[in-house]
Every structure is written in C-alpha cells, then in structure tokens.
Amino acid sequence: MVNQNQWRQWGCKVIDIEKAALEHLYQFVDSDAFSQACELILQCKGKVIVMGMGKSGHIGNKISATLASTGTPAFFVHPGEASHGDLGALAKEDIILAISNSGESSEILTLLPVIQRMGVPVIAITGKPESNMAKLAKIHLCIQVPEEACPLGLAPTSSTTATLVMGDALAVALLQAKGFTQDDFALSHPGGSLGRKLLLKVSDVMHQDDRLPCVPHDICITEALYEISKKGLGMTAVVDANQCLVGIFTDGDLRRVIDAEVNLRTTPIEQVMTKNCVTTTAGILAAQALQVMESKNINGLIVVNEQQQPIGALNMLDMVKAGVI
Incomplete structure (x- = not known):
C-alpha cells in the first residue's frame, strides 16, 4: 500500500x-x-x-x-x-x-x-x-x-x-x-468575468435618472430615509440649490444618528450627512470603482459629472450582479 x-x-x-x-x-x-x-x-x-x-x-x-x-x-x-x-x-x-x-x-x-x-x-x-x-x-x-x-x-x-x-x-x-494593451486584450475577451472587468464602465453599472437616490440638503432625516428606502441602495446623495453634491447619507450614518438620539423629523439632513464624500466618474472602469470602494472601506459611490452634480450611484451589490467581483 x-x-x-x-x-x-x-x-x-x-x-x-x-x-x-x-x-x-x-x-x-x-x-x-x-x-x-x-x-x-x-x-x-x-x-x-x-x-x-x-x-x-x-x-x-x-x-x-x-x-x-x-x-x-x-x-x-x-x-x-x-x-x-x-x-x-x-x-x-x-x-x-x-x-x-x-x-x-x-x-x-x-x-x-x-x-x-x-x-x-x-x-x-x-x-x-x-x-x-x-x-x-x-x-x-x-x-x-x-x-x-x-x-x-x-x-x-x-x-x-x-x-x-x-x-x-x-x-x-x-x-x-x-x-x-489591456484595452486590446478586452476586445478579444468580451465574455466571462475577465471581459466584464476589462470592458464594463461605471456608466454601464450605475443607477441613474429615476433610480438615482438624491435629496435636497434642507429636508429632514425622515424624508431622506424615504428616498433611501424607495431607491434601495442604502444611501442617498445630498445636493444644494444648484444640484451640486454636498454630501452623502448612508445606512451607517443612520446608525450613528440613532445612537446619538437625534430627532429624525426635525433635524435637516445636512447636519448629519457625510461631507466631502468619495465620488467617481461615469467613464472609468467598474473594476477601478470597485478598487476605490475596497481601499476606502465603503459600500457605495456617488457618480458625478464635471460640475460635481450627481448623475448616478452604485454599490457593492451592483458589482456582484455585474460580475465585476
């Protein structure tokens, strides 16, 4: 034996x-x-x-x-x-x-x-x-x-x-x-996870238009929570009067607000949102956006245009569904 x-x-x-x-x-x-x-x-x-x-x-x-x-x-x-x-x-x-x-x-x-x-x-x-x-x-x-x-x-x-x-x-x-180049390689590998990582851009994955969670800066937390629940991304962009991004409010921010016993019906969202949030642009590869999320230890990103106006949003689940992960 x-x-x-x-x-x-x-x-x-x-x-x-x-x-x-x-x-x-x-x-x-x-x-x-x-x-x-x-x-x-x-x-x-x-x-x-x-x-x-x-x-x-x-x-x-x-x-x-x-x-x-x-x-x-x-x-x-x-x-x-x-x-x-x-x-x-x-x-x-x-x-x-x-x-x-x-x-x-x-x-x-x-x-x-x-x-x-x-x-x-x-x-x-x-x-x-x-x-x-x-x-x-x-x-x-x-x-x-x-x-x-x-x-x-x-x-x-x-x-x-x-x-x-x-x-x-x-x-x-x-x-x-x-x-x-990597782009040349992607053209001959359009299928499978490799192709998706090399070809899919943020614009192909992000939620946009009516699916984009976005609220004005002066509404109360309760109204912002309604938008988060409706759009299902666990976050919402917060914009000023010019529709420029001023912050983000996420499930994590909500937990901190609850722990601090903040009044959800009267407190403006701008007082509890995360300012100077990490953003991305529509033209980069989805795989690059994933690297940003992993390096910053965050689960979602707001996509902005040149005027810093939100045009989309995506989270880790979108990456999974798209096959980037």
Missing part, C-alpha cells in the same frame, strides 16, 4: 524534473532562432497556423489560443485533417508553427512538401535538432529536455511543459513588441 509520504515524493520529483527542464530551456530562448521566429511572426501579414499530433496537438491548441488572444491571429489545424482538405485554410501570407517532440511526426512531414511549394515558412518546435522537421523548417526552436518526468520515459511530461512555455514565450514577446 502506498503511504502519504510516497505520494508526496513522487509528486515533488515530477516538479523537480520539470523545473530542470525549464532551466534547460533558457538556452534555446536566449538564441538567434527564437529572435528570428519572433521577427518572422511579427512581420506575418496572415495567420499563424499551429499543428501537432497527440499531446503536441493539445499543447498546440493552447499555444494558438494564447497567440490569438494576445494580438497574433492564430488557429490550430489538426495535421490528420489537414491532409484531407483542411489545408485549404492555408494562405501564402501565413506561417506554420509545427510541433513534434520527436520531429518525426509523419502526419506533419507528409504536409511539408505542399506547404513549402506554396512558399509558406515553417517554424518547427521539436526536441531533436537533427530531426527531419527541424532540418526542413525555415526556423527550428529546440525544446530538448534532460529527461521526461515519467519514470518510464514514455509519457510526454517535461517535453510538453517545455513546449507550452516556449509557446508562451513567443506569444508574450510578440505582445510586447506590438504594444498590445
């Missing part, structure tokens, strides 16, 4: 072997071939078509997705399907990124004469510089590893990790060369 220590030892040994493989990878990234591959892809007017069989194909899928999401148009084509029609997706302006640890993938080697006849350059990622794929490619990126983490030396482990990291190195280097 395997004990807990043995499980841990086996797991840690895999990590140690794969760490060593990545240390070994430095020499191949710090090379002319890597720079040439980056330059070739940067100048590409078409797409990067990634190919790989088996485990290399799984890694290739991820590499193509990373390239595409960081500003380098790319997609994965299965080599087996390519020889039965999918190679029709290849254009002269494209680049082939072919992955095979052995460098002898027959499915890819079968395609190379056709690809070369079209004049499409091939970047090969292999663990064997002497392999046929490495020799036939325009540029060869080596991902040779000292050993696989599999004790049988059969299952691709260290080599697939090295390939994945090589792909990430290409994608991130190209991202920086292109000056790819």
Whole structure:
C-alpha cells in the first residue's frame, strides 16, 4: 500500500524534473532562432497556423489560443485533417508553427512538401535538432529536455511543459513588441468575468435618472430615509440649490444618528450627512470603482459629472450582479 509520504515524493520529483527542464530551456530562448521566429511572426501579414499530433496537438491548441488572444491571429489545424482538405485554410501570407517532440511526426512531414511549394515558412518546435522537421523548417526552436518526468520515459511530461512555455514565450514577446494593451486584450475577451472587468464602465453599472437616490440638503432625516428606502441602495446623495453634491447619507450614518438620539423629523439632513464624500466618474472602469470602494472601506459611490452634480450611484451589490467581483 502506498503511504502519504510516497505520494508526496513522487509528486515533488515530477516538479523537480520539470523545473530542470525549464532551466534547460533558457538556452534555446536566449538564441538567434527564437529572435528570428519572433521577427518572422511579427512581420506575418496572415495567420499563424499551429499543428501537432497527440499531446503536441493539445499543447498546440493552447499555444494558438494564447497567440490569438494576445494580438497574433492564430488557429490550430489538426495535421490528420489537414491532409484531407483542411489545408485549404492555408494562405501564402501565413506561417506554420509545427510541433513534434520527436520531429518525426509523419502526419506533419507528409504536409511539408505542399506547404513549402506554396512558399509558406515553417517554424518547427521539436526536441531533436537533427530531426527531419527541424532540418526542413525555415526556423527550428529546440525544446530538448534532460529527461521526461515519467519514470518510464514514455509519457510526454517535461517535453510538453517545455513546449507550452516556449509557446508562451513567443506569444508574450510578440505582445510586447506590438504594444498590445489591456484595452486590446478586452476586445478579444468580451465574455466571462475577465471581459466584464476589462470592458464594463461605471456608466454601464450605475443607477441613474429615476433610480438615482438624491435629496435636497434642507429636508429632514425622515424624508431622506424615504428616498433611501424607495431607491434601495442604502444611501442617498445630498445636493444644494444648484444640484451640486454636498454630501452623502448612508445606512451607517443612520446608525450613528440613532445612537446619538437625534430627532429624525426635525433635524435637516445636512447636519448629519457625510461631507466631502468619495465620488467617481461615469467613464472609468467598474473594476477601478470597485478598487476605490475596497481601499476606502465603503459600500457605495456617488457618480458625478464635471460640475460635481450627481448623475448616478452604485454599490457593492451592483458589482456582484455585474460580475465585476
């Protein structure tokens, strides 16, 4: 029976072997071939078509997705399907990124004469510089590893990790060369929490118009409480005669007023409101507004225009509903 220590030892040994493989990878990234591959892809007017069989194909899928999401148009084509029609997706302006640890993938080697006849350059990622794929490619990126983490030396482990990291190195280097920004990244990630954090602005989340809680400075606390209850945000903006923000009254302020035994029916709201309150503007990202709330330890914000007039309001619950949190 395997004990807990043995499980841990086996797991840690895999990590140690794969760490060593990545240390070994430095020499191949710090090379002319890597720079040439980056330059070739940067100048590409078409797409990067990634190919790989088996485990290399799984890694290739991820590499193509990373390239595409960081500003380098790319997609994965299965080599087996390519020889039965999918190679029709290849254009002269494209680049082939072919992955095979052995460098002898027959499915890819079968395609190379056709690809070369079209004049499409091939970047090969292999663990064997002497392999046929490495020799036939325009540029060869080596991902040779000292050993696989599999004790049988059969299952691709260290080599697939090295390939994945090589792909990430290409994608991130190209991202920086292109000056790819957070806004660019957001455009290719409109869905999910990441897209919402990068695209949603305060104006998309805030309560405005009739849903904006707002009261004049000279009304009593009771009337202000009616507005808070009606709008359901746990707060209200307080404005002067020019509709400019002079303060905010929140549930927290109400608790302090009750503790102080203030007369709710006769005391003007301006006497108990929080002055110089934290505000935001409609044009910033909702995620930035969330950071403001978290840093100030507050649950809501009033949104103001250039004249410091309230045009909206939002709270933590709005952030949750919008998927920003």
